[in-house]
Amino acid sequence: MKIIEFFNRSIQRKLLFGFFLVILSSLIILGMFLYNNYIRVIQKREIEYNTKMLKSAAFELENFLNQVEKMSINIAYHSDIQKILMNFNEQSALGKMKNEMIFNNTVNNMNFFFGFQKYIKGVYVLKDGQPIYYSGQGIINKDFDFLSVPWYGKAINHDEMFTPMHQRNYIHFIDTLNKSSKQPAIMNNYISYVKKVNLDRGNSSISLYFLTIDFNIVKLHEIFQPYVEEAGNIFKVIDADGRIIYDSNMENIGNYIDSTVYSILNIEHENGYRIVTIQQKKLVSYSKVKGTDYYFFSIKDYNTLIHESRKLKMFTYTIIFLSIVIAFMISIFIASGILKPIKILREKMLEIEKGNLEVTAPLDGTDEVGDLSKGFNDMVGELRRLIDEVYQRRINEKQAQLNALQAQINPHFLYNTLDTIGSIGYVKDVAEITTVAESLSDMFKYSIKNTGKMVRLQDEINHVKNYLSIINVRYENKIKSEFHIANELLFLKTLKLILQPIVENAVYHGLELKKENSILMVKAAVIEQCLLIKIKDNGKGMDSSCLYSIIQSLNNSYYIKYDSCQYKKCGIGIKNVHDRIRMSFGESYGIMIESKIGIGTTVTIKIPVLK
Secondary structure (H helix, E strand, C coil), X not given: CHHHHHHHCCHHHHHHHHHHHHHCCHHHXXXXXXXXXXXXXXXXHHHHHHHHHHHHHHHHHHHHHHHHHHHHHHHHCCHXXXXXXXXXXXXXXXXHHHHHHHHHHHHHHHHHHHCCCCCEEEEEEEECCEEEXXXXXCCECCCCCHHHCHHHHHHCCCCEEECCCECCCCECCCCHHHHHCCCCHHHHCEEEEEEEEEEEECCEEEEEEEEEEEEECHHHHHHHHHXXXXXXXXXEEECCCCEEEEECCHHHCCCECCHHHHCCCCCCCCEEEEEEEEXXXXXXXXXXXXXXXXXXXXXXXXXXXXXXXXXXXXXXXXXXXXXXXXXXXXXXXXXXXXXXXXXXXXXXXXXXXXXXXXXXXXXXXXCHHHHHHHHHHHHHHHHHHHHHHHHHHXXXXXXXXXXXXXXXXXXXXXXXXXXXXXXXXXXXXXHHHHHHHHHHHHHHHHHHCCCCCEEEHHHHHHHHHHHHHHHHHHCCCCEEEEEECCHHXXXXXXXXXXXXXXXXXXXXXXXXXXXXXXXXXXXXXXXXXXXXXEEEECCCCCCHHHHHHHHHHHCCCCCCCCCCCCCHHHHHHHHHHHHHHHHHHCCCCEEEEEEECCCEEEEEEEEECCC
16 A cells, blocks of 8 residues: 555656666567667678679670670771771862762661661761761761860770760751650760771771760660669769769769769779768669779668568567567556546546536545646636636727727728828829829728628739839839739639738838849639639748748648747738638638748739639
8 A cells, every 4th residue: 555655646656667667678679689680681682782783784884885896896997998098188079978978888887787776876087186977967067176175185095985975066956866856855965985996008007097986875774774663773874074974863964973972982993882871871882884984873772771671670570569568568557547537637628628617627646636636626717717807808898999999980081081182192293192092092992892702803903003002102113013814814703802911021021122123923823723823022032941930830820930030920911811711712722832032932822713
């Protein structure tokens, strides 16, 4: 009995005792050990798998490049090609035309023989950096100086070389095949194979010419796509400059590889792997393509490796689960004395939420729950007293104030007063007074006009224009407004007074501090049976924290919580409009916001199409 009394005096003692038993469970420690061991096993298996896969993919790439090299040898040392190059300086005009046909036929035959029609885009012979023969798509610029191109200047210092990726800016126009192709524009990048051509002259040979073959990277996509689909890896191939000539994400082709990945290359070892952190931990494997300066990369999310060995993972989880079950059973026995009175107190609180203020909590026990029950009963009694003595009195006071305020407002008197002000402006030739008075009168009439909550879009637009008329008097026509709304949309129905609060936010929080070129644009369109109204400004925009805070407040019951956010009042107006739309049409409608610092803000209102 003394032990029970000891625990009944403090919930904290009960909780500490239960947590102590859970923490001491030796099976948890065993489970963590097995978990760490399984990660090491998975890592080793994945490294071995990636190494084999890289070698297989690299072999296919090497085979293609070898075929390109064989094709270049067959062209360069073809007897007809050797002959026309040997006698190049002695050719007549007619002979040059004939030799160009011979070169073109030879290249076409080789293309057909090796099956490269789809990939080879141009084959040409250079002498002193100038093209003398060309076969391929487009027309080569024979005045183009290849010696000024970095990749060619590097290539002529080698007997043969695969160049970094480059553009074919020496071709006069893009071939029609590429124009009609559905491949991304980046696929128009090319890699060239440059080979020095030796002319056989008896016992000697001279090297005056360079044979160059351009092929695009479509072939690389075909080679590596099966590996991407099979392994789910990120594949990359880079050239000697670190530029990406192939990527499983086509949009990255042409960019330079991340410096963190590039730095792991070990020139002394052509193959290897490393675990690096690029936003998240990654397993990066690499392999050099023989005969080139190209490197082949495989990048895989390290966390993904953990989920691939189901057996070890399930075994680890089973051990951990069993330990939790044992600890949970012990904790239930100890905590049962805690949960029961708390559940009773919770049920009483739910009754209070439903409006039943006559409930009371039982005063069993001498621990903290007993103290809470007593405090709960005192709170309910005090709440009843406040409602009877204070709350009802304040409601009556507010109602009296509202009635007095309404009695003071005579709409006809305000209309006549504003008309009088406008007339005085007209007589005194002060156009600004006339504009402000007339616009304010129209806005006031529209705001209190008893036409229900649904109005035409045209009425909302006119209300916004009246507001902008007043604003431009204040800002001396600084703010330019544009309305792009089709006539047939002006007769659609919308909620009343949902555009002007958004436009007001755009003026005071976006355009007010902008010195010039302040533009406010209102657009409307019907998409999938929804009316989308966009209010866009080119003001100063808002930072990500304020934007996040406003978006969060739209989807929750609170307003902006960040006191440092300068758009706090702006968020209240936007949320009121957002809540009205959702209460009228449902959760799938409302307001969406986009904003960037220095660019501006776009607010999109989405409501159903109503005629």
